[in-house]
Amino acid sequence: MKNVVFIAPPAAGKGTHSNKLKEKYGYEHISTGDLLRNEINNKTEIGKKVKAVIDAGNLVEDDIIIKILESNLKSIAGKLFVLDGFPRNLNQAKKLTEIFKKLNIDYEVIFLLIDEQEAMKRTLGRIVCSCGKSYNIFNEDFKPKVEGICDVCNSKLVKRDDDNEESFKVRFQTFLKNNEPILEYYKKLDKLNVITVNKHSKFVFEDIEEVINGNY
Numbered sequence: 001m002k003n004v005v006f007i008a009p010p011a012a013g014k015g016t017h018s019n020k021l022k023e024k025y026g027y028e029h030i031s032t033g034d035l036l037r038n039e040i041n042n043k044t045e046i047g048k049k050v051k052a053v054i055d056a057g058n059l060v061e062d063d064i065i066i067k068i069l070e071s072n073l074k075s076i077a078g079k080l081f082v083l084d085g086f087p088r089n090l091n092q093a094k095k096l097t098e099i100f101k102k103l104n105i106d107y108e109v110i111f112l113l114i115d116e117q118e119a120m121k122r123t124l125g126r127i128v129c130s131c132g133k134s135y136n137i138f139n140e141d142f143k144p145k146v147e148g149i150c151d152v153c154n155s156k157l158v159k160r161d162d163d164n165e166e167s168f169k170v171r172f173q174t175f176l177k178n179n180e181p182i183l184e185y186y187k188k189l190d191k192l193n194v195i196t197v198n199k200h201s202k203f204v205f206e207d208i209e210e211v212i213n214g215n216y
């Protein structure tokens with residue numbers, strides 16, 4: 001099976017499908033955000049630098065993220081992984097290709113294609129719990145059992161502040177604009193697999209399985 005680089009606009013279901021890959025096939029979930037947080041929490045040399053950069057309100061340099069990612073990929077050598085939230089720009093994508101070559105890692109890029117109306121509907125239907133579980137009132141599969149109450153911990157469900165129409169549109173358009181060159185790049189490398197998500201999530205996952213088995 002192949003490793004996965006997951007690229008998806010907000011509300012396309014990346015989190016759900018990453019979890020399924022983890023549960024069903026034992027994929028490691030690698031999020032560069034988590035890796036950076038770990039470095040900071042463990043107070044490593046790099047972590048201290050990263051914290052200073054973030055505290056100053058700046059973005060962490062690509063080179064630092066790449067370095068952390070590379071050492072993480074080495075440490076899980078041989079295990080299957082899903083890379084989530086990276087690359088975010090063309091420079092990072094090119095650097096990632098170098099690392100994959102160096103570490104002899106085989107991979108496929110999966111882009112979940114969702115149209116803006118559908119993504120908006122999903123976003124506006126999202127309600128979350130303080131325990132971390134999230135639900136969707138517009139999706140039968142993701143509705144809570146009791147309206148407004150968390151299945152897991154019985155707490156009251158709330159909407160996130162940034163799940164409104166205005167901020168959704170900005171997030172969605174920014175995502176498309178930033179990812180256009182990345183998708184173009186992977187298309188040229190013949191690594192891009194586009195999966196449309198306007199179908200039941202069960203069928204989306206079946207397509208993902210075709211990709212990791214090299215049949216898509």
Ligand SMILES: [Zn+2]
Nearest residue numbers: 129131150153
């Ligand atoms: Zn809960």
